[in-house]
Amino acid sequence: MSELIYAGSLKKLEDVGAKVIKGGSHAIAVFVHEKQVYAVDNRCPHMGFPLHTGSLCDGILTCHWHHARFDIKSGGTLDPWADDIPTYPVHIKEDKVWVHPVPYNKVTIEKLRKRLREGLEQNLSLVIAKSVVGLMEAGFPANEIAKVGIDFGTIHHQSGWGSGLTILTAMTNVLTKLDKTGQILALFQGLVHVARESSGMGSRFLLGSLPVTDEMNTQSFEQLSEWYRHCVEVRDPQGAERVLLTTIELDFTNEQIADMMMTAITDHFYVNTGHTLDFHNKAFEILEQIGFEHRPYVLSSLLPGLGHVSRSEESHSWQSPVDLVKPLIEAFKKLPDILANASSIEETEVDEAPLVEQILSDDALKTVNMMLDALKNGVSPARLAQLVALAAAERISRFHVQNDFRDWITVLHTFTHAHALHESLRRSTTPELTRAVFHGAMSVYQDRFLNLPSARRPEPKDVEAEPQNPSELLEMMNKQQQVAESARWVVNYLARGGNISELFNTLGHALLREDAEFHSFQMFEAAMVEHEHWEIEDSELASHAQETLIIAVTRYLAGHAPTSREMPHIARIAMRLHRGEKLFEDE
Template identity: 25%
Template sequence: MATEQNGFVRVAGTDEVVDGKPKAVKVEGRSIALFRHNGSIHATDNQCPHMGYPLTRGRVRNGVLTCDWHGWSYDLGGGGCFTGGCDDLETFPVEERNGDVYVSVGDGGSKRSDAHFLLLKEGLYSTDQWTISKAVAIMLARGVSEGDTLNLIIRHGGRHIATERGANDGGGEVADFVNGIKVARQYETDDRIIPLTFAAHGLSGRAGDRPSIQRLPDPVTWEKLEGWIRVFSKDKKWEGIEKCLITARRMGGHDQEILPLLFECAMAPHFLGNSNNLLNIGYIAEVLEEFGWDEAEELVCNLSAKILGQERGLPDEIRQSAIDQFIADTATLDALADGQADGSTVAFDEDAFAEGLVSGEIGPTFGAVTQALTDGVSIDRIVTTMVVLAADRMARTPVNMNPGWGGLVREMMMASAVRKAQRFAGSRVAAQALYHVAWQFYGDRWLNITHRPLSESRGSLQPGSADESEAIESVLSSIEKIQIREIGRQTRDYLRSGYSGDALLRGLGLVILKDDNGRNILSTLRTIFDEWTLCADHPSRNQLLVGLARWATDSRRATGSQSAAATALRFAKGQTAVDLYES
């Protein structure tokens, strides 16, 4: 039985550790490798820092310990790694006393947080999913501050996007980052690791050198900068926009005015059809809200400029006609938005609104929005209807042909993003954003989805015969087995039984995230987490989960797959190959 003296624990007899025959021992549940080399005994973590293979199956030569799996090598005495892309090996003090071997693991062998930050930086630059997953998992397991971890990622991401990415690919990476963080906060402890890894991987990539952007010399005013940003956006000159944004920051006193301006420019009629604008500016706003200007300035100024000043091809005849109508309606939209009353409870014929939105004709599509605003319906209520309508279409789209998932999830995410536009930029910008969402519905007119009234509840409650946990497992099992024709009905039956939608949503999220294709569904998953609460009183709210379950099933690539993040979590706890070979 192990005995402890002055922080050292007896782990073996001296004669049990023989040159050329490493020995594995357990200290406080952790596997420690003992090696005798040149007459001395050395103790190291038995997990290879690369992928967790037991180092007792490796070899020592000239003081260098080499793992037998991938050949990664370490200084036996100090643990330094000789192979790129790897963390150093943890080593522990050893004492030989009266024929016994004692080892001190201190606080469990936890390394300094700066060593873990270096590993994360290496993963971010290399974009290696395993290195990123391993670094994030270890940092969480060892109590490294999540805030410090995310700050490192956002600083790297700012330079990476500024030097390597354009408007849309940069926006997509920020989307992964923001949505990974938001989804992670829906879970506790271990279940957070996969979405946080998606977040980190979202902003990974090369980050080149870049001279700092200098502000414009005086005299310059905010009013001039604001006007120039609008002009440069229309003229597709993103570098001028970035210069103006940096100047505004250096002038000071205008931070609160920048975000509303970005939203306003992004929602201009000439951007109609560029659906990423509303989403990406919304994510930028959340980055700024989460991290502040000091951490996020480079990312916000550079990516916003690229979004607002991006190249735009000449619109076709249909889109140009819609842009012209949008411009003609702008004054009306502004006036109606200014007349929005807080907590408006006016009558709203949302079925007529939805029917106009999916009419397949641009006049009735835009007209549905202006009519609802004219009737005094709140923007928030209009958004809820748009979100539920998109979810209902996801829940019913035929899967025997192209189901149009890309367009349908974009309808939902854009509608939800209008809430951000209203929160950060006000009702006028949000009203214009509604036209951009309406155009997305119009663009999906080719989908063969019949309209049905949203005000009708999708079935009455029917108490289920199975235990709730068994019912959830049945739904999740159908997703994993890719039973696309059954999953919609099963999800509806579960919800009609009165079981917890919250529990099912969390379960759906975990199944989605652990699949190889989970990253592609991350943004929609985050949107549904938000809207499941915001649409709580809507009779068709359940369609949010039915639509999500159907899309997750139809998009699934690998049955029962395990992501790098899930493996990394086991690695961080010492539960990978060491247990496999020593259990």
């Protein structure tokens, strides 16, 4: 009996109808209903309102705050937006009522995973938030949480891979830059975007591979690659899917499949303003985290969108007043020989800073020739892509707020395309994929007018002073039109020796406390990852690049804040509920 909690005499309980007792760190509500005694957690699992003040009728306990309804016997809820309520064993002996404080229906990892899936299916943000908080606090791996969202989003969205899955992948990539609260917010935001994007969009059913025969061998991959390339060319996503699934069925390597898919989308210039290449890169990135057994649904989800993408070589701006198409086509003919010979030559020292400035210049044809020369001199395609990404980040760091606000997204597209290409070339290098480095450089060229006038790069002041408190930056971004001020703040912070990890965490919270739109998530992740690549170098260019990336992401986030902040408010509710706080009382 020492483990039991005395709730009172049965007669007194019958007189009062309901009573609250202490069950260790939580309160338990004891009810007498239709001559039976029931014990449940006194906190409504929806938002924590005390259930002893609710109504109990016909076996249904109703919370008076949001009218969530529960079966008093099992604790099960009738409302999908509420959770089941814990129920406790009741013992009656000699008119005395005792309650065992260990619930029948304990919360387990499997229940939280199931609840997360239900939250995605019903598009219920608070359910998703509570599931993420519970799983993270239980030590469940973050990539396993992301996997639930990826599995759901790649199946239950007929239009295939989109912004939601991209946000979830991007946020999974930067979890190491964030504290525990930031990690919860990052996963929650990604999962909610997946749920919203998938809501009402129908499910995808795989078409299946072509019949696989014993005669198929390595030679068949070349044939399948050509078929895939042709299907993408003629905008036939169904044919492309069957070919793709055949390569997976034949267990071709991820590098082979990536090369096949990337070749098809780089046959045309800067496809869909860079989104298509970025989505492909994100799909392969998330597979590295959740397992390549998910290839069929993840990779095939990229195909529905290929039927209606834009191809930049068909646009007027790529042909006039300067024809960029013909010179690029001529340059691309040289790439196979250049890359084949590059491995056999001794690398020549290339001054990379002037090359970055040339990419930013208004002489596109000279840029193409300098990039070809860099490859001939042993600069790897991945390194060249990294330099293009730096030039694209320079455009954002110099973007003047006198531009149309929507043009932030123009320079953002170029940067995220260049970053995705850099990551893709780090995995595998082909002449076909290298073409996209030139696509990216020409997009940087196209964006040149957005730096006229050019925003001034801030100069640090009072460098001997102590670094500022990062909370100052968050406070600054609580106001609109703080782009230049925020950039000056981070430059001073860096010059004074501020902790870079704390700064990244602060910038992460500046993003995650907002109802941010798709491109802001892209910007933060791309800047964080590109910065990490430059950290391993000790050079003047590397230092300049790191500062440029920080200025760029700070200015972009400041230019898109503040917002209404509904999403982080929901996450805070979930975190407070998990801690047992009372939401319904004044703070």
